Amino acid sequence: MMVTTAGEQKSVAVLGASGYGGVEFLRLVAGHPNLEVAYCGGHTSAGERLGDLYPHLPAPLGDTVLGGLDVEAAAEAADILVFCLPHAAGTDMIAQAYDLGKMVVDFSADYRLKNVEDYEAYYSVTHTHPELLQTAVYGLPELHRAEIAATRFIAVPGCYPTSVILGFAPAVKSGIIDTGLLIADSKSGVSGAGRGATLTTHFSEVTESFSAYKVASHRHTPEMDQELGGLAAGDSALQVTFVPHLVPQIRGILSTCYGVLKSDMSVADVHEVYSEFYADEPFVNVHPLGKLPATKYVTGTNRCDIGVAVDPRTRRLVAVAVIDNLTKGLAGAAVQCINLACGWAETTGLPTIPCWP
Amino acid sequence: MMVTTAGEQKSVAVLGASGYGGVEFLRLVAGHPNLEVAYCGGHTSAGERLGDLYPHLPAPLGDTVLGGLDVEAAAEAADILVFCLPHAAGTDMIAQAYDLGKMVVDFSADYRLKNVEDYEAYYSVTHTHPELLQTAVYGLPELHRAEIAATRFIAVPGCYPTSVILGFAPAVKSGIIDTGLLIADSKSGVSGAGRGATLTTHFSEVTESFSAYKVASHRHTPEMDQELGGLAAGDSALQVTFVPHLVPQIRGILSTCYGVLKSDMSVADVHEVYSEFYADEPFVNVHPLGKLPATKYVTGTNRCDIGVAVDPRTRRLVAVAVIDNLTKGLAGAAVQCINLACGWAETTGLPTIPCWP
Amino acid sequence: MMVTTAGEQKSVAVLGASGYGGVEFLRLVAGHPNLEVAYCGGHTSAGERLGDLYPHLPAPLGDTVLGGLDVEAAAEAADILVFCLPHAAGTDMIAQAYDLGKMVVDFSADYRLKNVEDYEAYYSVTHTHPELLQTAVYGLPELHRAEIAATRFIAVPGCYPTSVILGFAPAVKSGIIDTGLLIADSKSGVSGAGRGATLTTHFSEVTESFSAYKVASHRHTPEMDQELGGLAAGDSALQVTFVPHLVPQIRGILSTCYGVLKSDMSVADVHEVYSEFYADEPFVNVHPLGKLPATKYVTGTNRCDIGVAVDPRTRRLVAVAVIDNLTKGLAGAAVQCINLACGWAETTGLPTIPCWP
């Protein structure tokens, strides 16, 4: 039984609709009682039918013809403008949309980092609108719910950071671990690399293989430092060692988060810290003591499932957090934030039960 | 934007809730505005929490404790009794439920075949309620919509037959192919074999492998003969050569259906026959001329996508039909039939857009 | 225990070494006691280290630097020139190498078809050396062993045709089936599409999906007609309906071959026809009555495994043939032919036992 909230309708424009993030967002909008698509735009895909780009999309959605990356047209057509573009590609358009008074949702990294130096160092580009960095809200409701509810400018978090921040947050906030020794060993499905066809996304090269990449140099690292550092009450020195890996599966991220407990704590004690921290969260699911989640538990849903363990020999905390990188890690988080910013029930239109198997 | 029909609520009891068919049905019910789960029962799983059997199921569904395979308790609790049991295991229970005046939906083969000899020959068991075979309606709305709307006893078709019958139906009904030379070469994902752990479902044995099995002897064959024979206007001699194969993927069936055209027809002519036949069907999607569907187009949805081609050299018709074996091939078909039998919009609560990728 | 034949050494030059066919050939040469690599050449890859293109290749092979597609340099360096180039790209080079008196092995379709019209129609290109079409030998030892042993110009068969021809050959040659009604429903792993990065080879698009393509129009069709037509004693009208499919696995082809038996035969009779036909073949393995092979049985080996079944209701013969598309379907066949043409034991250096699982 699904209960739907009645209520107002808002329309969305999706700029960059032809990528995996855009298509996942369209799927969620199709199941959302308060949202409807008013405009789809693309760059190289302008003028094409969605159904030709994505033949799995039936009519009428498949019959939508993409317009250009035209902010004015999008703003004319829609209440909410969602930008699903690579970093730097949409920086100016987003500022323009915000100036037009629209609600703006950005899937890229452009407005996530408060410190413009971090952005420019990690992304090797000059930020053209640094004045908006303090305006945009980091769209992780579990840490910034009130700010999201009060904004019309949402920077959707990166997929890896979502899993790592949620995996460490209770331990960092409660002060039970040494913030100087955080390691996040993350594993992501191939969809995180997008729809571009390269050797890295080539079936025959990736299948039956597992690899690490961008060790300690991935662009998602400063988001983890910023958000966990914020939780650690001004511990600006907090720096996560972050190592991403590629898993031969389509969707899903699992982050294994390692910390050193400051004092002897049982796994039951740690489990209680986590359970309390997330007690009221509609999408974070702390598994029972002794149980750990798999990525498949959350495929296609907006959930983040977490399990905790302790190595008493080395006083090591191990938290395992899983998300679907395209849902809770991207388009689902966007919908969750839109729900909050529009004053709707936070869970509206967001799946929590995956297909199984 | 999702539009939901307001209206009455009905409750369902799921007997055999711990198999893949049952769990898929529970997923669909969770998204259905008019249905709610009132009872879950199992055999060996009686007494267990659903969330222990399927840790991907969050509360409150995961907290459901299974009862036994108790028809009286189920009938007391629910309006509709859904049986997700192996063939022969539920024959008597289903008859009992029908006698109690309940709406009955059977996932097994027990009440699909009108000819009891076929059932007993293919399933090597004596049917204990042959008197009900003419009462049950074969739950393929595309062929039996009116009967389904008027019944309270639905035999859900087999997964392979759904794809093969829908793949051949326009050609057989219109008489453009020789009914004496039908070949269905079908390929199914591993979920069709259920949750039982055997070498046939063992990851390391199945991955990176493709195989044929039960060549020309699979139990789903007589369903194809019955339904396509019915379409062929009394061609009781129609016999499909059916060869199933196992694909290393979880969900999805693709059936390649071969027939010999009686006269020279272009592929455009054939395409028109198919397009017209399915013009009003909400879940059958004939792809544009020259396009063929892939199984992934319909994963998790209730759709059947079809493409057609012709080999002019050999006057051969080739129709390609894809379904999700657990949705349109099982639990989704059940919901579609329940919608019809309850007088609701046929599409209520049934997904048509898959996760992509 | 591996027994190796002592004997002469021959050197090979590999033109087009950077594709999957070339790399598979290099793997086999590395395990061959009589062959060594003297030259590797490529087009866009000229000047690169093999180990940079394929980091799985250890030194010393990985340290090989590719030269250009230089026939003279290759002919200077090596006894045997192996061309692993796309069709039409090497037509002239191959003729040049043959004129230089070298043994020539061609992986492409350029010299497979005896009828130049077929080649030009299916490949949409004018053949620049049609005078050599009768000189080249179709490199399928099971049909042309004596010719291969006497030639120095080998056209390696296509991967699909190898499986389909071997699947039908005993039935066609013995005349037990109607040659007018042959259907080959083939399924191939993704490696058949090569290393080019496209949506067709994109992990996230292909995984968990199964599809048909190029129905009744694939370029491998005329090879099947030519070779099976030849077996059928001048039945120039023999035309196979050929439908290829894409399986979400890396290697392997399974072809399900359908024919109509001219008279009532038991599966045991058919099995005997196949067993006798292949009794002396070192790489063709007819499975016991009632058993069918899976593609995984032959991964990385030069085997072709075959199983047969009969649908007595429709008098249909169903033969299932599996190969590794890159080994018996390409590079392994090349080595098998080289062994024959060099007078070595036919099985020299060719694996028959796959990794399992």
Place this chain on the structure above:
Amino acid sequence: MMVTTAGEQKSVAVLGASGYGGVEFLRLVAGHPNLEVAYCGGHTSAGERLGDLYPHLPAPLGDTVLGGLDVEAAAEAADILVFCLPHAAGTDMIAQAYDLGKMVVDFSADYRLKNVEDYEAYYSVTHTHPELLQTAVYGLPELHRAEIAATRFIAVPGCYPTSVILGFAPAVKSGIIDTGLLIADSKSGVSGAGRGATLTTHFSEVTESFSAYKVASHRHTPEMDQELGGLAAGDSALQVTFVPHLVPQIRGILSTCYGVLKSDMSVADVHEVYSEFYADEPFVNVHPLGKLPATKYVTGTNRCDIGVAVDPRTRRLVAVAVIDNLTKGLAGAAVQCINLACGWAETTGLPTIPCWP
């Protein structure tokens, strides 16, 4: 070109031939010029044809009929007895075979640990032959080459420990990292779980999923402590935090090994430490500076490929080591040790080039 050493023949008996370890060993023996199989034995599989258990095995190997787990018969037939049995199942048989004067190779954990308390604590069983623990040699040639060459009792290391020990060894031995803070985050393909059919190895449950298990409690942990502790010159306190994960692929282990550098070192410095340590190793391949290996690079081979990185912000060393869990992680290591113990070239009969793709 493959060069084979001429020389003496030895025969092997394989006890427990029907598991994945046994079958991988048989594959390697089939390609080994000095070894031949004289006896295969099994427990529940006694009396069966190997080809019925593993239909991918062609004759003559497939025609082998398994005997029982009969040490006397095996010792009568063969020079070398290889035990591929679960821990504790073969403890006594192994002792018996050793007493008979045979060369003994054990795939299980029974004789790996020098400290019987560790074995009994981690495996929950009383060791019946603790007096042999100091006799058996831990079969990791990279650390114990001379001992292996001088023994006839080899305890083959666990698959995870092989990757973790080789990943940490240069850093621990050279003293550049703090031995108090070692973390091994390992990922293994499903074949590590063996051929037993359970939900953990069920295709539909495992595919498209990634999970952690036995966090900080896996039985392979004390092997890592023992061997790395030994390298650390008597640092008996060395304790690795070990977290294994399950990857949806068949073969391959990747271990991400985290240590804290005692002083500021560049990645080039660390790379030199690793390169020198493994300079003469025939199977360990340190990748060039800036490159990291994937599991697929070593599938089916006896190689261990290693890459290193440094996070200068946190002074963290990250070493990534990959092996094939069934080859270098089990059966290949056994052959490597047998080669050494027999005085043959260490690389005899061991593949180093995988199938690609």
